[in-house]
Amino acid sequence: MTPFEDTLTQEAPTILVTTLDGYDRAVPVAAVDALRAAVRGSVCLPDEAGYDEARTLWNAMIDRHPAVVVRCRGAADVARAVDFCREHGLLLAVRGGGHNIAGRAVCEGGVLIDLSLMRSVRVDPAARRAVVEPGCLLSDVDRETHAHGLAVPTGINSTTGIAGLTLGGGFGWLTRKHGLTVDSLTAAEVVTADGTIRRVSATENPDLFWALRGGGGNFGIVTAFEFALHGLEPQVTAGLVVFPMDRAREIMKTYRVSIADGPDDLTVWAVLRKAPPLPFLPEETHGTDVLILVVCHVGPLEDADAAIAPVLALPGAIGTAVGPQSFTDWQMAFDASGGPGARNYWKTHDFLTLPDAAMEAVFNYADRLPTDECEVFFGHVGGQSSRVAADATAFPQRRPHYVMNVHARWQDRADDARCIAWARGLFNATAPFAAGTAYINFMPEDEGGRTDTAYGANMERLARIKAEVDPGNLFRVNQNIRPRATPMPAE
Numbered sequence: 039m040t041p042f043e044d045t046l047t048q049e050a051p052t053i054l055v056t057t058l059d060g061y062d063r064a065v066p067v068a069a070v071d072a073l074r075a076a077v078r079g080s081v082c083l084p085d086e087a088g089y090d091e092a093r094t095l096w097n098a099m100i101d102r103h104p105a106v107v108v109r110c111r112g113a114a115d116v117a118r119a120v121d122f123c124r125e126h127g128l129l130l131a132v133r134g135g136g137h138n139i140a141g142r143a144v145c146e147g148g149v150l151i152d153l154s155l156m157r158s159v160r161v162d163p164a165a166r167r168a169v170v171e172p173g174c175l176l177s178d179v180d181r182e183t184h185a186h187g188l189a190v191p192t193g194i195n196s197t198t199g200i201a202g203l204t205l206g207g208g209f210g211w212l213t214r215k216h217g218l219t220v221d222s223l224t225a226a227e228v229v230t231a232d233g234t235i236r237r238v239s240a241t242e243n244p245d246l247f248w249a250l251r252g253g254g255g256n257f258g259i260v261t262a263f264e265f266a267l268h269g270l271e272p273q274v275t276a277g278l279v280v281f282p283m284d285r286a287r288e289i290m291k292t293y294r295v296s297i298a299d300g301p302d303d304l305t306v307w308a309v310l311r312k313a314p315p316l317p318f319l320p321e322e323t324h325g326t327d328v329l330i331l332v333v334c335h336v337g338p339l340e341d342a343d344a345a346i347a348p349v350l351a352l353p354g355a356i357g358t359a360v361g362p363q364s365f366t367d368w369q370m371a372f373d374a375s376g377g378p379g380a381r382n383y384w385k386t387h388d389f390l391t392l393p394d395a396a397m398e399a400v401f402n403y404a405d406r407l408p409t410d411e412c413e414v415f416f417g418h419v420g421g422q423s424s425r426v427a428a429d430a431t432a433f434p435q436r437r438p439h440y441v442m443n444v445h446a447r448w449q450d451r452a453d454d455a456r457c458i459a460w461a462r463g464l465f466n467a468t469a470p471f472a473a474g475t476a477y478i479n480f481m482p483e484d485e486g487g488r489t490d491t492a493y494g495a496n497m498e499r500l501a502r503i504k505a506e507v508d509p510g511n512l513f514r515v516n517q518n519i520r521p522r523a524t525p526m527p528a529e
Contacts, residue, residue, distance in 0.1 A: 056147030100141030113261035135199015172201035188267035206479035214421025220251035227262040252433030275342035277360030283327035298418040303337030311413035385465035386480035387472035396471035403464040411447040
Protein backbone atom coordinates (compact mmCIF):
# COMPACT_ATOMS: atom_id res chain seq x y z
CA MET A 39 0.00 0.00 0.00
CA THR A 40 1.39 3.36 -1.01
CA PRO A 41 1.41 6.30 1.45
CA PHE A 42 -1.26 7.95 -0.70
CA GLU A 43 -3.50 4.87 -0.54
CA ASP A 44 -2.97 4.73 3.24
CA THR A 45 -4.34 8.27 3.69
CA LEU A 46 -7.47 7.32 1.78
CA THR A 47 -8.27 4.54 4.25
CA GLN A 48 -7.88 6.73 7.36
CA GLU A 49 -11.17 7.81 8.90
CA ALA A 50 -11.86 11.54 9.16
CA PRO A 51 -11.59 12.77 12.78
CA THR A 52 -14.87 13.15 14.67
CA ILE A 53 -16.20 14.24 18.02
CA LEU A 54 -19.05 12.56 19.89
CA VAL A 55 -22.12 14.74 20.41
CA THR A 56 -25.39 13.73 22.08
CA THR A 57 -28.36 13.53 19.72
CA LEU A 58 -31.97 14.53 20.28
CA ASP A 59 -32.70 10.88 21.03
CA GLY A 60 -30.01 10.67 23.68
CA TYR A 61 -27.41 8.71 21.72
CA ASP A 62 -23.85 9.66 20.82
CA ARG A 63 -23.21 10.69 17.22
CA ALA A 64 -19.79 10.98 15.63
CA VAL A 65 -19.81 14.46 14.08
CA PRO A 66 -16.93 15.22 11.71
CA VAL A 67 -14.48 17.75 13.07
CA ALA A 68 -14.62 19.29 9.61
CA ALA A 69 -18.30 20.11 10.17
CA VAL A 70 -17.46 21.80 13.48
CA ASP A 71 -14.64 23.70 11.79
CA ALA A 72 -17.03 24.83 9.07
CA LEU A 73 -19.38 26.16 11.75
CA ARG A 74 -16.44 27.87 13.42
CA ALA A 75 -15.57 29.63 10.17
CA ALA A 76 -19.18 30.65 9.54
CA VAL A 77 -19.90 32.53 12.77
CA ARG A 78 -18.77 35.96 13.97
CA GLY A 79 -18.52 34.60 17.47
CA SER A 80 -16.54 31.54 18.48
CA VAL A 81 -16.93 27.78 18.69
CA CYS A 82 -15.38 26.23 21.80
CA LEU A 83 -14.60 22.61 22.54
CA PRO A 84 -13.72 21.34 26.02
CA ASP A 85 -10.45 22.85 27.34
CA GLU A 86 -10.64 25.73 24.86
CA ALA A 87 -10.91 29.37 25.94
CA GLY A 88 -14.48 30.42 26.75
CA TYR A 89 -15.81 26.89 27.25
CA ASP A 90 -15.97 26.89 31.06
CA GLU A 91 -17.16 30.48 31.19
CA ALA A 92 -20.10 29.62 28.93
CA ARG A 93 -21.14 26.40 30.68
CA THR A 94 -20.93 27.71 34.28
CA LEU A 95 -24.34 28.76 35.58
CA TRP A 96 -25.71 30.64 38.59
CA ASN A 97 -26.88 27.44 40.32
CA ALA A 98 -23.80 25.54 41.49
CA MET A 99 -25.74 22.26 41.44
CA ILE A 100 -25.58 22.35 37.64
CA ASP A 101 -22.28 21.02 36.29
CA ARG A 102 -22.85 19.87 32.74
CA HIS A 103 -20.34 19.48 29.94
CA PRO A 104 -21.60 20.12 26.40
CA ALA A 105 -19.56 18.70 23.55
CA VAL A 106 -19.64 21.96 21.57
CA VAL A 107 -20.25 25.57 22.63
CA VAL A 108 -21.24 28.23 20.09
CA ARG A 109 -20.72 31.72 21.55
CA CYS A 110 -22.94 33.84 19.33
CA ARG A 111 -22.50 37.50 18.41
CA GLY A 112 -25.73 38.01 16.51
CA ALA A 113 -28.83 36.48 14.98
CA ALA A 114 -26.89 35.10 12.01
CA ASP A 115 -24.65 33.14 14.37
CA VAL A 116 -27.69 31.76 16.15
CA ALA A 117 -29.29 30.71 12.86
CA ARG A 118 -26.13 28.89 11.77
CA ALA A 119 -25.90 27.12 15.12
CA VAL A 120 -29.54 26.03 14.89
CA ASP A 121 -28.98 24.76 11.33
CA PHE A 122 -25.93 22.78 12.54
CA CYS A 123 -27.92 21.12 15.32
CA ARG A 124 -30.96 20.37 13.17
CA GLU A 125 -28.96 18.97 10.25
CA HIS A 126 -27.02 16.61 12.53
CA GLY A 127 -29.95 15.84 14.85
CA LEU A 128 -28.10 17.14 17.91
CA LEU A 129 -29.38 18.01 21.35
CA LEU A 130 -29.12 21.74 22.01
CA ALA A 131 -29.51 24.07 24.95
CA VAL A 132 -29.75 27.86 24.95
CA ARG A 133 -28.07 30.09 27.50
CA GLY A 134 -29.02 33.72 28.09
CA GLY A 135 -28.21 34.97 31.58
CA GLY A 136 -27.74 31.47 33.00
CA HIS A 137 -29.84 32.24 36.10
CA ASN A 138 -32.68 29.72 35.66
CA ILE A 139 -33.12 27.45 38.69
CA ALA A 140 -33.55 24.30 36.59
CA GLY A 141 -30.19 24.82 34.88
CA ARG A 142 -31.62 24.01 31.47
CA ALA A 143 -29.33 26.57 29.88
CA VAL A 144 -26.75 23.79 29.47
CA CYS A 145 -27.14 20.21 28.26
CA GLU A 146 -24.82 17.28 28.88
CA GLY A 147 -22.92 16.18 25.78
CA GLY A 148 -24.89 18.27 23.29
CA VAL A 149 -24.48 21.74 21.82
CA LEU A 150 -24.69 24.88 23.93
CA ILE A 151 -25.86 27.95 22.04
CA ASP A 152 -24.51 30.72 24.25
CA LEU A 153 -26.07 34.18 23.95
CA SER A 154 -24.28 35.74 26.93
CA LEU A 155 -22.03 37.89 24.73
CA MET A 156 -25.04 39.57 23.10
CA ARG A 157 -25.60 42.40 25.61
CA SER A 158 -26.59 45.48 23.64
CA VAL A 159 -29.41 47.74 24.88
CA ARG A 160 -30.62 50.47 22.51
CA VAL A 161 -33.03 53.02 23.96
CA ASP A 162 -35.23 55.38 21.95
CA PRO A 163 -36.47 57.77 24.65
CA ALA A 164 -38.75 59.71 22.29
CA ALA A 165 -40.59 56.58 21.19
CA ARG A 166 -40.24 55.02 24.66
CA ARG A 167 -38.87 51.83 23.18
CA ALA A 168 -35.83 49.69 23.95
CA VAL A 169 -34.29 46.90 21.87
CA VAL A 170 -32.52 44.45 24.13
CA GLU A 171 -30.26 41.54 23.21
CA PRO A 172 -30.79 38.18 24.94
CA GLY A 173 -27.51 38.03 26.85
CA CYS A 174 -28.41 41.10 28.90
CA LEU A 175 -28.86 40.95 32.64
CA LEU A 176 -31.49 43.10 34.29
CA SER A 177 -28.69 45.41 35.42
CA ASP A 178 -27.82 46.11 31.77
CA VAL A 179 -31.42 46.99 30.97
CA ASP A 180 -31.87 49.09 34.11
CA ARG A 181 -28.68 51.06 33.53
CA GLU A 182 -29.62 52.13 30.02
CA THR A 183 -33.34 52.74 30.50
CA HIS A 184 -33.09 54.51 33.86
CA ALA A 185 -30.65 57.01 32.35
CA HIS A 186 -33.70 58.35 30.51
CA GLY A 187 -36.11 58.12 33.47
CA LEU A 188 -37.71 55.04 31.92
CA ALA A 189 -38.03 51.38 32.84
CA VAL A 190 -39.09 47.92 31.73
CA PRO A 191 -41.06 46.03 34.40
CA THR A 192 -38.73 43.16 35.20
CA GLY A 193 -37.67 41.04 38.19
CA ILE A 194 -36.03 41.66 41.56
CA ASN A 195 -32.38 40.61 41.13
CA SER A 196 -30.15 42.60 38.80
CA THR A 197 -28.16 39.45 37.97
CA THR A 198 -31.16 37.75 36.37
CA GLY A 199 -31.11 37.35 32.58
CA ILE A 200 -33.70 39.33 30.65
CA ALA A 201 -34.36 36.53 28.14
CA GLY A 202 -35.44 33.78 30.51
CA LEU A 203 -37.32 36.21 32.73
CA THR A 204 -39.31 37.59 29.79
CA LEU A 205 -40.06 34.26 28.13
CA GLY A 206 -41.43 32.92 31.43
CA GLY A 207 -43.63 35.97 32.04
CA GLY A 208 -41.59 38.17 34.37
CA PHE A 209 -42.84 39.85 37.54
CA GLY A 210 -41.28 42.26 40.01
CA TRP A 211 -41.59 45.66 41.66
CA LEU A 212 -43.28 47.35 38.69
CA THR A 213 -45.80 44.59 37.93
CA ARG A 214 -48.71 46.08 39.87
CA LYS A 215 -48.30 49.40 38.06
CA HIS A 216 -47.24 48.32 34.56
CA GLY A 217 -47.97 44.60 34.26
CA LEU A 218 -45.72 41.64 33.60
CA THR A 219 -42.55 41.89 31.56
CA VAL A 220 -44.33 40.18 28.65
CA ASP A 221 -47.04 42.83 28.76
CA SER A 222 -44.43 45.40 27.70
CA LEU A 223 -42.99 43.21 24.92
CA THR A 224 -44.05 44.80 21.64
CA ALA A 225 -42.00 42.74 19.17
CA ALA A 226 -39.12 40.29 18.97
CA GLU A 227 -36.63 38.80 16.55
CA VAL A 228 -36.54 35.02 16.84
CA VAL A 229 -34.70 32.16 15.15
CA THR A 230 -37.05 29.23 14.69
CA ALA A 231 -36.18 25.54 14.33
CA ASP A 232 -35.86 25.81 10.55
CA GLY A 233 -33.07 28.37 10.97
CA THR A 234 -35.25 31.27 9.78
CA ILE A 235 -34.85 34.68 11.41
CA ARG A 236 -38.37 36.00 11.95
CA ARG A 237 -39.82 39.20 13.31
CA VAL A 238 -42.86 38.69 15.50
CA SER A 239 -45.38 41.18 16.86
CA ALA A 240 -49.12 41.57 17.20
CA THR A 241 -49.33 41.83 13.39
CA GLU A 242 -46.34 39.71 12.25
CA ASN A 243 -46.44 36.01 13.09
CA PRO A 244 -48.99 36.82 15.80
CA ASP A 245 -49.43 33.23 17.03
CA LEU A 246 -45.71 32.89 17.63
CA PHE A 247 -45.65 36.29 19.35
CA TRP A 248 -48.47 35.13 21.63
CA ALA A 249 -46.58 31.94 22.52
CA LEU A 250 -43.30 33.70 23.28
CA ARG A 251 -45.01 35.83 25.92
CA GLY A 252 -44.86 33.25 28.70
CA GLY A 253 -44.23 30.02 26.78
CA GLY A 254 -40.55 29.80 27.70
CA GLY A 255 -37.85 28.78 25.24
CA ASN A 256 -40.03 26.26 23.43
CA PHE A 257 -40.62 28.12 20.17
CA GLY A 258 -37.27 29.47 19.07
CA ILE A 259 -34.30 31.52 20.19
CA VAL A 260 -35.08 35.20 20.69
CA THR A 261 -32.18 37.33 19.46
CA ALA A 262 -33.75 40.72 20.20
CA PHE A 263 -36.58 41.90 22.45
CA GLU A 264 -38.42 45.15 21.77
CA PHE A 265 -40.01 46.62 24.89
CA ALA A 266 -42.35 49.52 25.52
CA LEU A 267 -40.86 51.70 28.26
CA HIS A 268 -42.64 53.35 31.18
CA GLY A 269 -41.90 56.51 33.09
CA LEU A 270 -40.16 56.02 36.41
CA GLU A 271 -39.78 58.37 39.36
CA PRO A 272 -36.16 59.42 40.07
CA GLN A 273 -36.45 57.68 43.44
CA VAL A 274 -38.68 54.98 44.89
CA THR A 275 -39.50 54.38 48.55
CA ALA A 276 -38.47 50.88 49.48
CA GLY A 277 -37.05 48.69 52.20
CA LEU A 278 -37.71 46.05 54.86
CA VAL A 279 -39.87 45.72 57.95
CA VAL A 280 -38.76 42.76 60.09
CA PHE A 281 -40.87 40.90 62.68
CA PRO A 282 -39.99 38.02 65.02
CA MET A 283 -41.46 34.68 64.02
CA ASP A 284 -43.83 34.65 66.99
CA ARG A 285 -45.62 37.57 65.32
CA ALA A 286 -45.74 35.93 61.88
CA ARG A 287 -49.21 34.38 62.07
CA GLU A 288 -50.88 37.62 63.05
CA ILE A 289 -48.88 39.71 60.59
CA MET A 290 -49.62 37.37 57.69
CA LYS A 291 -53.35 37.52 58.41
CA THR A 292 -53.26 41.31 58.17
CA TYR A 293 -51.02 41.11 55.09
CA ARG A 294 -53.32 38.87 53.10
CA VAL A 295 -56.51 40.73 54.10
CA SER A 296 -55.59 44.39 53.83
CA ILE A 297 -52.01 44.97 52.68
CA ALA A 298 -51.04 42.69 49.79
CA ASP A 299 -53.57 44.14 47.35
CA GLY A 300 -52.88 47.83 47.96
CA PRO A 301 -52.59 50.71 45.47
CA ASP A 302 -50.88 49.90 42.17
CA ASP A 303 -47.84 51.97 43.10
CA LEU A 304 -47.18 49.76 46.15
CA THR A 305 -45.82 46.22 46.25
CA VAL A 306 -45.56 44.33 49.55
CA TRP A 307 -44.13 40.83 49.63
CA ALA A 308 -43.43 38.50 52.54
CA VAL A 309 -40.36 36.38 53.30
CA LEU A 310 -39.90 33.81 56.07
CA ARG A 311 -36.22 33.15 56.85
CA LYS A 312 -33.38 33.54 59.33
CA ALA A 313 -32.59 37.16 60.10
CA PRO A 314 -29.50 38.25 58.15
CA PRO A 315 -26.87 40.37 59.95
CA LEU A 316 -28.33 43.67 58.77
CA PRO A 317 -27.09 46.80 60.55
CA PHE A 318 -30.60 48.02 61.49
CA LEU A 319 -31.42 44.75 63.34
CA PRO A 320 -30.35 44.17 66.95
CA GLU A 321 -27.35 41.86 67.01
CA GLU A 322 -29.14 39.36 69.25
CA THR A 323 -31.76 38.81 66.52
CA HIS A 324 -29.23 37.84 63.85
CA GLY A 325 -29.83 34.24 62.80
CA THR A 326 -33.26 34.01 64.47
CA ASP A 327 -36.45 33.12 62.64
CA VAL A 328 -38.19 36.19 61.23
CA LEU A 329 -40.90 37.39 58.89
CA ILE A 330 -39.81 40.20 56.57
CA LEU A 331 -42.27 42.42 54.73
CA VAL A 332 -40.52 43.85 51.68
CA VAL A 333 -42.08 47.09 50.46
CA CYS A 334 -41.56 49.12 47.30
CA HIS A 335 -43.55 52.22 46.37
CA VAL A 336 -42.84 53.38 42.82
CA GLY A 337 -45.11 56.42 42.71
CA PRO A 338 -44.33 60.02 43.71
CA LEU A 339 -42.36 60.32 46.96
CA GLU A 340 -45.02 62.57 48.48
CA ASP A 341 -47.56 59.72 48.18
CA ALA A 342 -45.34 57.02 49.69
CA ASP A 343 -45.89 57.69 53.39
CA ALA A 344 -49.65 57.28 53.21
CA ALA A 345 -49.37 54.15 51.04
CA ILE A 346 -46.82 52.43 53.28
CA ALA A 347 -48.38 53.55 56.58
CA PRO A 348 -50.44 50.33 57.08
CA VAL A 349 -47.24 48.29 56.94
CA LEU A 350 -45.30 50.55 59.28
CA ALA A 351 -48.24 50.56 61.73
CA LEU A 352 -48.06 46.79 62.27
CA PRO A 353 -46.97 46.19 65.86
CA GLY A 354 -43.92 44.31 67.08
CA ALA A 355 -41.31 45.03 64.40
CA ILE A 356 -37.72 44.43 65.53
CA GLY A 357 -36.26 46.59 62.78
CA THR A 358 -37.34 48.87 59.95
CA ALA A 359 -35.32 50.30 57.08
CA VAL A 360 -37.59 52.02 54.56
CA GLY A 361 -36.77 55.17 52.66
CA PRO A 362 -36.10 56.84 49.32
CA GLN A 363 -33.45 55.42 47.00
CA SER A 364 -32.80 55.03 43.31
CA PHE A 365 -34.66 52.19 41.65
CA THR A 366 -31.37 50.90 40.23
CA ASP A 367 -29.96 50.53 43.74
CA TRP A 368 -33.13 48.83 44.96
CA GLN A 369 -32.95 46.36 42.07
CA MET A 370 -29.53 45.30 43.38
CA ALA A 371 -30.54 45.10 47.04
CA PHE A 372 -30.92 41.32 47.07
CA ASP A 373 -28.08 40.40 44.71
CA ALA A 374 -25.67 39.50 47.52
CA SER A 375 -28.09 37.05 49.16
CA GLY A 376 -28.89 35.40 45.84
CA GLY A 377 -25.59 35.54 44.01
CA PRO A 378 -23.91 32.78 41.97
CA GLY A 379 -21.93 29.90 43.42
CA ALA A 380 -24.38 28.45 45.94
CA ARG A 381 -26.41 25.26 45.58
CA ASN A 382 -30.09 25.97 44.98
CA TYR A 383 -33.32 24.02 44.72
CA TRP A 384 -36.75 25.69 44.45
CA LYS A 385 -40.38 24.60 44.54
CA THR A 386 -43.31 26.81 43.66
CA HIS A 387 -47.10 27.09 43.81
CA ASP A 388 -49.62 29.73 42.80
CA PHE A 389 -52.31 30.48 45.41
CA LEU A 390 -55.46 32.50 44.85
CA THR A 391 -55.81 32.93 48.62
CA LEU A 392 -53.70 32.04 51.64
CA PRO A 393 -56.04 30.12 53.96
CA ASP A 394 -55.05 29.47 57.56
CA ALA A 395 -54.43 25.78 56.90
CA ALA A 396 -52.01 26.57 54.08
CA MET A 397 -50.13 29.06 56.22
CA GLU A 398 -49.92 26.60 59.12
CA ALA A 399 -48.21 24.16 56.76
CA VAL A 400 -45.80 26.93 55.75
CA PHE A 401 -45.05 27.90 59.37
CA ASN A 402 -44.38 24.24 60.18
CA TYR A 403 -41.53 24.22 57.68
CA ALA A 404 -40.39 27.79 58.31
CA ASP A 405 -39.72 26.71 61.91
CA ARG A 406 -37.09 24.24 60.66
CA LEU A 407 -35.15 25.95 57.91
CA PRO A 408 -32.27 23.62 57.00
CA THR A 409 -29.72 26.44 56.47
CA ASP A 410 -29.51 30.16 57.20
CA GLU A 411 -29.88 30.89 53.48
CA CYS A 412 -33.17 29.04 52.99
CA GLU A 413 -36.41 31.00 52.81
CA VAL A 414 -40.07 30.92 51.84
CA PHE A 415 -41.14 33.85 49.68
CA PHE A 416 -44.65 35.09 48.86
CA GLY A 417 -45.01 37.57 46.02
CA HIS A 418 -48.45 39.03 45.43
CA VAL A 419 -49.04 39.47 41.70
CA GLY A 420 -51.97 41.70 40.82
CA GLY A 421 -52.75 45.26 39.87
CA GLN A 422 -52.25 45.95 36.17
CA SER A 423 -51.09 42.40 35.45
CA SER A 424 -54.50 41.06 36.54
CA ARG A 425 -56.37 43.38 34.17
CA VAL A 426 -55.10 41.47 31.14
CA ALA A 427 -57.23 38.60 29.79
CA ALA A 428 -55.98 35.12 30.65
CA ASP A 429 -55.76 34.18 26.97
CA ALA A 430 -54.14 37.45 25.80
CA THR A 431 -50.66 35.96 26.25
CA ALA A 432 -49.31 32.50 26.99
CA PHE A 433 -48.79 33.45 30.66
CA PRO A 434 -51.81 31.74 32.22
CA GLN A 435 -52.53 33.13 35.68
CA ARG A 436 -54.05 36.60 35.38
CA ARG A 437 -56.18 36.61 38.50
CA PRO A 438 -54.61 38.33 41.51
CA HIS A 439 -52.59 35.62 43.17
CA TYR A 440 -49.65 34.79 45.39
CA VAL A 441 -46.55 33.12 44.00
CA MET A 442 -44.83 31.00 46.64
CA ASN A 443 -41.16 30.24 46.07
CA VAL A 444 -39.69 27.67 48.44
CA HIS A 445 -36.08 28.68 48.09
CA ALA A 446 -33.63 26.12 49.44
CA ARG A 447 -30.07 27.45 49.25
CA TRP A 448 -26.90 26.05 50.75
CA GLN A 449 -23.15 25.75 50.23
CA ASP A 450 -22.11 22.17 51.09
CA ARG A 451 -22.88 19.26 48.78
CA ALA A 452 -23.40 17.12 51.89
CA ASP A 453 -26.56 19.14 52.61
CA ASP A 454 -28.19 18.31 49.27
CA ALA A 455 -30.55 15.60 50.49
CA ARG A 456 -31.94 17.38 53.54
CA CYS A 457 -32.37 20.75 51.80
CA ILE A 458 -34.15 19.21 48.83
CA ALA A 459 -36.33 17.09 51.15
CA TRP A 460 -37.32 20.20 53.12
CA ALA A 461 -38.37 22.06 49.96
CA ARG A 462 -40.32 19.10 48.60
CA GLY A 463 -42.00 18.53 51.94
CA LEU A 464 -43.28 22.11 52.13
CA PHE A 465 -44.39 21.95 48.51
CA ASN A 466 -46.37 18.75 49.10
CA ALA A 467 -47.90 20.02 52.34
CA THR A 468 -49.28 23.13 50.62
CA ALA A 469 -50.34 21.47 47.35
CA PRO A 470 -53.99 20.94 48.41
CA PHE A 471 -54.44 24.73 48.63
CA ALA A 472 -52.71 25.67 45.36
CA ALA A 473 -54.34 26.98 42.18
CA GLY A 474 -52.68 24.43 39.86
CA THR A 475 -50.83 26.92 37.67
CA ALA A 476 -47.19 27.75 38.35
CA TYR A 477 -44.55 30.29 37.45
CA ILE A 478 -42.32 28.24 35.17
CA ASN A 479 -39.21 30.30 35.95
CA PHE A 480 -39.38 28.96 39.52
CA MET A 481 -39.88 25.29 38.57
CA PRO A 482 -36.87 23.00 39.17
CA GLU A 483 -35.44 20.47 36.76
CA ASP A 484 -37.42 17.53 38.14
CA GLU A 485 -40.83 19.05 37.34
CA GLY A 486 -40.99 18.55 33.59
CA GLY A 487 -44.23 16.62 33.89
CA ARG A 488 -45.91 19.59 35.52
CA THR A 489 -45.73 21.84 32.48
CA ASP A 490 -49.16 20.92 31.10
CA THR A 491 -50.99 21.95 34.26
CA ALA A 492 -48.77 24.98 34.81
CA TYR A 493 -50.15 26.56 31.62
CA GLY A 494 -53.77 25.72 32.39
CA ALA A 495 -56.24 26.52 29.62
CA ASN A 496 -53.51 28.01 27.41
CA MET A 497 -51.74 24.68 27.02
CA GLU A 498 -53.71 23.42 24.01
CA ARG A 499 -52.91 26.50 21.93
CA LEU A 500 -49.26 26.40 22.99
CA ALA A 501 -48.94 22.76 21.92
CA ARG A 502 -50.52 23.52 18.55
CA ILE A 503 -48.16 26.46 17.89
CA LYS A 504 -45.25 24.26 18.95
CA ALA A 505 -46.31 21.69 16.34
CA GLU A 506 -46.33 24.42 13.69
CA VAL A 507 -42.95 26.04 14.39
CA ASP A 508 -40.97 23.17 15.98
CA PRO A 509 -42.62 19.87 15.01
CA GLY A 510 -39.45 17.89 15.78
CA ASN A 511 -39.13 19.45 19.25
CA LEU A 512 -35.62 20.71 18.55
CA PHE A 513 -36.04 23.16 21.44
CA ARG A 514 -36.67 20.63 24.20
CA VAL A 515 -34.13 21.48 26.91
CA ASN A 516 -36.59 23.68 28.81
CA GLN A 517 -39.87 23.28 30.67
CA ASN A 518 -40.94 21.47 27.58
CA ILE A 519 -44.17 21.87 25.67
CA ARG A 520 -44.45 18.87 23.39
CA PRO A 521 -45.78 19.53 19.88
CA ARG A 522 -49.35 18.34 19.46
CA ALA A 523 -51.37 19.10 16.37
CA THR A 524 -55.05 19.94 16.81
CA PRO A 525 -56.98 16.64 16.59
CA MET A 526 -59.27 16.13 13.62
CA PRO A 527 -62.97 16.46 14.49
CA ALA A 528 -64.89 13.20 14.63
CA GLU A 529 -67.03 12.46 11.57
